[in-house]
Amino acid sequence: MTIGIVAMGKGAGAALVNSLRGIEHVAEGAIGGFVSLIVIDANNKPTLFECQTGGVSELFAANNSKHKDRNNSDVNIGSSLLQLPTELLESNRAALISSGPHRPSPLKRFLAWDTRGNLVTGHRFPQTPTYDGTPLNQKVLEVIQEHGADSSILNTLLTENAELDAGYVLIDAKGMIFQGDTERVKARGDTANARISCEGYSFGITMNSIYPKQIIVDLLCEKLKQKLSAEQPTTITVDTKAVILISFEKRVEINIAKRVTHIYTPEKCWFKTSSEGALLETGTLITQHGKPVGRILEEPYVVAANGQIMTLSGEKEIILHHDLLD
Numbered sequence: 001m002t003i004g005i006v007a008m009g010k011g012a013g014a015a016l017v018n019s020l021r022g023i024e025h026v027a028e029g030a031i032g033g034f035v036s037l038i039v040i041d042a043n044n045k046p047t048l049f050e051c052q053t054g055g056v057s058e059l060f061a062a063n064n065s066k067h068k069d070r071n072n073s074d075v076n077i078g079s080s081l082l083q084l085p086t087e088l089l090e091s092n093r094a095a096l097i098s099s100g101p102h103r104p105s106p107l108k109r110f111l112a113w114d115t116r117g118n119l120v121t122g123h124r125f126p127q128t129p130t131y132d133g134t135p136l137n138q139k140v141l142e143v144i145q146e147h148g149a150d151s152s153i154l155n156t157l158l159t160e161n162a163e164l165d166a167g168y169v170l171i172d173a174k175g176m177i178f179q180g181d182t183e184r185v186k187a188r189g190d191t192a193n194a195r196i197s198c199e200g201y202s203f204g205i206t207m208n209s210i211y212p213k214q215i216i217v218d219l220l221c222e223k224l225k226q227k228l229s230a231e232q233p234t235t236i237t238v239d240t241k242a243v244i245l246i247s248f249e250k251r252v253e254i255n256i257a258k259r260v261t262h263i264y265t266p267e268k269c270w271f272k273t274s275s276e277g278a279l280l281e282t283g284t285l286i287t288q289h290g291k292p293v294g295r296i297l298e299e300p301y302v303v304a305a306n307g308q309i310m311t312l313s314g315e316k317e318i319i320l321h322h323d324l325l326d
Contacts, residue, residue: 001100002124002208003099004169006177007201007202008093008171008201009200009201011228014088017084020055020098020220022223023219025057027211028211030208031055031098031099032055032101033053034099034107035056035098036097036107036111037049037059037094038113039094040092040113041087042092047091052107055098057082060082061083093119095120097121109127110127114141116145118141121168122167124167125165126168128164136168139157140157140170144178148174158182163184165184168206171202179204190209190213191207193205193206196224235258236252236322237257238317240308240309240312244262245262246271249285250264250266250281251284251286252287253287253288254286254287254288254293270304270307272305273305274303276303277301278302279309283296284296284299294323295322296320300312301314
């Protein structure tokens with residue numbers, strides 16, 4: 001049981017919540033219950049959020065008045081609305097642990113952190129006392145406070161406590177990530193983990209008893225990479241005024257305001273009396289002043305008549321996400 005995640009990057013707390021929210025709706029096993037989340041801002045100020053049931057989907061539900069204020073940001077994810085507190089949006093570090101419902105209070109004991117930016121979470125029972133009575137996550141925090149994420153010292157700590165039913169993932173004050181399990185946890189066969197470090201962001205994941213384990217870890221990695229790397233708006237706007245033109249290639253031209261002005265397509269069907277389908281397909285090239293700048297990542301349901309767009313997924317104007325070309 002349990003999943004532990006640490007992350008560093010712009011809006012790290014929001015990235016964790018948004019990413020885990022998607023996983024809660026597709027994974028099976030020990031997920032969607034209790035949550036303990038610590039977020040840290042640029043001044044190393046910590047803010048704690050927690051709940052016993054419902055996962056992040058319930059903790060940050062828009063109808064949860066506990067976290068409402070005028071600076072909150074509403075995010076429509078799936079079929080429900082999440083309301084993200086300002087602390088999540090402005091955080092640059094975050095650590096989370098979650099599993100099934102109802103764990104002994106206080107839930108914050110499943111995490112360890114300080115005001116220097118060191119964060120420790122884990123899976124199974126990371127709060128279990130070590131040989132000298134200190135909880136493992138607190139012992140790990142002491143180690144990284146003195147030595148940073150030194151793998152040799154941290155691995156020795158795991159070896160000395162090989163019989164404990166615990167594992168952890170951490171990020172130190174310098175942004176280094178380490179993940180490790182005791183021998184007891186390694187022998188389970190249902191664990192999965194991942195670590196990603198690159199310019200601008202990094203994160204680490206460790207989990208067990210959540211299925212299908214490798215698919216879930218891979219999906220969570222993709223979600224976190226997408227959320228943490230989104231430093232600039234990666235959207236374009238398209239409305240019914242966009243001009244459809246026949247061309248041997250399929251692409252869309254955008255102006256400086258990132259609004260689609262022309263849609264080029266080899267498909268003549270769009271000039272019939274009535275036509276519908278994927279005029280703007282996933283992967284369609286985006287150009288600005290004729291220069292390739294990206295590709296569309298999502299496609300609307302387009303209804304057209306005589307070469308004129310009538311609706312885009314039932315709307316007169318929509319926003320589409322896109323990737324960026326190097």
